[in-house]
Amino acid sequence: MALDVKTFVLDNGAYTEKCGYSTQAEPRIIPNCITKAKSERRRPFIGDQIDDCKDISGLFYILPFQKGYLVNWEVEKQVWDYTFGQDVFNIDFGETCLIVTEPYFNFTSIQENMTEILFEEYQFHSLLRINAGTLSAHRYHKENPNELCCLVVESGYSFTHIVPYIKGKKLKNAIRRINVGGKALTNHLKDIISYRQLHVMDETYVMNQVKEDVCYVSTQFDHDMSVARKKGKDNTIIRDYVLPDYTVIKRGYVRPLEETTGKPKDNEQIIRMNNERFMVPELLFHPSDIGVQEMGIPEAIVHSIQATPEEVQPHLYKNILLTGGNACFPFFKTRVYSDVRAFAPELYDVSVTLPENPVTFAWHGGSLLSENEEAPKMIVSKKMYEENGMNLCLEKFDV
Amino acid sequence: MGDKRESSRVKEVNQQRVLDKAARKRRQRKALDALEQDNFHDDPHANLVMHKKAPKFEETLESKKRNRRLKSEPFKQRFRKNFTVLLEEEQLNSSDPPNYLSACVPPSKFPEHHFCSVCGFPSNYTCIPCGARYCCVKCLGTHRDTRCLKWTA
Numbered sequence: 441m442a443l444d445v446k447t448f449v450l451d452n453g454a455y456t457e458k459c460g461y462s463t464q465a466e467p468r469i470i471p472n473c474i475t476k477a478k479s480e481r482r483r484p485f486i487g488d489q490i491d492d493c494k495d496i497s498g499l500f501y502i503l504p505f506q507k508g509y510l511v512n513w514e515v516e517k518q519v520w521d522y523t524f525g526q527d528v529f530n531i532d533f534g535e536t537c538l539i540v541t542e543p544y545f546n547f548t549s550i551q552e553n554m555t556e557i558l559f560e561e562y563q564f565h566s567l568l569r570i571n572a573g574t575l576s577a578h579r580y581h582k583e584n585p586n587e588l589c590c591l592v593v594e595s596g597y598s599f600t601h602i603v604p605y606i607k608g609k610k611l612k613n614a615i616r617r618i619n620v621g622g623k624a625l626t627n628h629l630k631d632i633i634s635y636r637q638l639h640v641m642d643e644t645y646v647m648n649q650v651k652e653d654v655c656y657v658s659t660q661f662d663h664d665m666s667v668a669r670k671k672g673k674d675n676t677i678i679r680d681y682v683l684p685d686y687t688v689i690k691r692g693y694v695r696p697l698e699e700t701t702g703k704p705k706d707n708e709q710i711i712r713m714n715n716e717r718f719m720v721p722e723l724l725f726h727p728s729d730i731g732v733q734e735m736g737i738p739e740a741i742v743h744s745i746q747a748t749p750e751e752v753q754p755h756l757y758k759n760i761l762l763t764g765g766n767a768c769f770p771f772f773k774t775r776v777y778s779d780v781r782a783f784a785p786e787l788y789d790v791s792v793t794l795p796e797n798p799v800t801f802a803w804h805g806g807s808l809l810s811e812n813e814e815a816p817k818m819i820v821s822k823k824m825y826e827e828n829g830m831n832l833c834l835e836k837f838d839v
Numbered sequence: 840m841g842d843k844r845e846s847s848r849v850k851e852v853n854q855q856r857v858l859d860k861a862a863r864k865r866r867q868r869k870a871l872d873a874l875e876q877d878n879f880h881d882d883p884h885a886n887l888v889m890h891k892k893a894p895k896f897e898e899t900l901e902s903k904k905r906n907r908r909l910k911s912e913p914f915k916q917r918f919r920k921n922f923t924v925l926l927e928e929e930q931l932n933s934s935d936p937p938n939y940l941s942a943c944v945p946p947s948k949f950p951e952h953h954f955c956s957v958c959g960f961p962s963n964y965t966c967i968p969c970g971a972r973y974c975c976v977k978c979l980g981t982h983r984d985t986r987c988l989k990w991t992a
């Protein structure tokens with residue numbers, strides 16, 4: 441190992457923490473929030489403690505992040521106490537190096553708070569603050585040693601970033617952000633279902649599952665629209681989603697196509713998902729559909745690449761890497777490819793990679809990085825921090 | 840009878856009202872803010888008193904720091920600023936691009952698509968009073984009875 445102490449990698453997302461020792465095969469995924477349930481009035485749940493709660497209707501969320509930036513430290517601290525503490529990892533802080541992720545252009549004051557809390561409150565042995573996308577690029581280059589560039593598309597909970605990397609270094613002036621992520625998609629789905637069918641504004645947890653279970657990215661929009669207009673058996677898009685009641689039905693589920701009747705059985709409650717199935721993820725491709733006057737992902741990819749030196753552009757088009765939870769939507773990759781292909785100059789080859797798990801890809805990059813010989817030069821030890829102060833961290837960690 | 844006539848008259852007046860630009864903007868802003876919202880209902884534990892004795896994060900950190908160098912800013916403020924405040928501060932301290940603001944993508948160069956606000960299918964018409972989109976007489980009726988001019992405050 442390149443570092444002389446254990447390394448703990450924390451991809452600290454606004455939705456979930458992807459976390460674990462660098463030697464683990466897979467990270468643990470813990471919701472980065474505190475939740476309160478109507479059914480359990482004695483205590484709030486921290487992180488994945490909510491898995492113990494049987495009736496999660498009307499869950500109330502308290503999130504440390506706002507618009508993708510860490511603003512509420514009181515909440516974050518409780519989630520970290522739980523994660524680092526004896527309930528989960530029981531970290532020996534004095535003997536552990538922490539690799540932790542931060543959003544692009546993280547505000548200086550947030551970086552300072554983060555550094556101070558990690559060194560002074562938890563007393564980690566050493567620290568590396570880095571963008572999740574940089575970890576993804578690191579892994580991509582390890583797996584594709586012949587490629588010098590890659591374009592990381594990171595579409596998570598709060599927003600989507602498009603970031604070109606040359607030899608593992610990000611090109612800051614070409615970073616592009618679209619203010620649409622999984623949170624906006626789920627909230628939009630709640631809004632349209634509440635208006636059209638059933639009041640579900642309080643049911644974020646369930647509606648997020650509905651989104652993940654039945655939504656997909658359309659690759660033939662007009663065709664899908666016309667199918668969704670059809671009645672009866674000809675409509676092969678419409679689905680019945682049976683909502684959980686937390687007594688008999690513990691988790692919501694999609695009825696198989698043959699059983700799609702649009703009618704609830706017994707005491708069931710159902711939601712009909714028709715054009716909603718593809719209209720919701722479509723927001724990633726057309727934010728203007730909900731009045732966000734911004735480019736969609738493929739257009740932003742081209743816009744970002746155009747801001748890079750001409751000689752690297754062909755390499756970026758050939759190495760588009762999709763990461764983050766929204767990349768899990770079925771046909772996401774197909775659509776990104778075909779749109780970028782259509783918008784990009786014809787002479788460039790376009791190639792898009794979708795990792796097996798777009799959510800944990802960056803975490804694995806962090807675990808690989810800890811073994812890299814460069815790692816010791818990238819970290820700041822507590823000792824260095826104490827001797828040189830905050831400025832050393834601000835200079836060294838270019839997030 | 841009298842009541843009925845009265846209400847339909849009120850309804851007619853309402854439908855002749857046309858929202859001005861500023862009101863439409865406000866409405867749009869509200870809809871966008873809703874996409875960011877964490878909860879749409881009240882804290883179910885709001886009126887419970889929890890672990891009153893448990894030390895708060897600020898208290899533990901503060902007592903640890905008491906003997907160290909004093910930060911100019913009070914602790915509570917530092918660790919509890921909302922996004923807007925933090926962004927303002929960031930812009931004051933280091934405003935040269937590339938930064939958070941400059942990284943945002945510009946508007947799309949492609950034409951907008953329009954979908955019916957009621958059923959979600961492509962729409963060719965705009966509601967005159969409020970600017971919402973609709974696709975057919977049936978959806979327009981639903982829209983008028985529900986959202987049109989209803990939440991304009």
Ligand SMILES: Nc1ncnc2c1ncn2[C@@H]1O[C@H](COP(=O)(O)OP(=O)(O)O)[C@@H](O)[C@H]1O
Nearest residue numbers: 453454455456596597622623652764765766768
């Ligand atoms: N299988 C899936 N299909 C669609 N969306 C998904 C899927 N899995 C996760 N997501 C969405 O991705 C978002 C979280 O992505 P992630 O990259 O983990 O975010 P962050 O790093 O910001 O915490 C959530 O909004 C979640 O609903």
Ligand SMILES: [Mg+2]
Nearest residue numbers: 453454572596
């Ligand atoms: Mg992330």
Ligand SMILES: [Zn+2]
Nearest residue numbers: 955958974978
């Ligand atoms: Zn309609």
Ligand SMILES: [Zn+2]
Nearest residue numbers: 966969971987
């Ligand atoms: Zn209207």
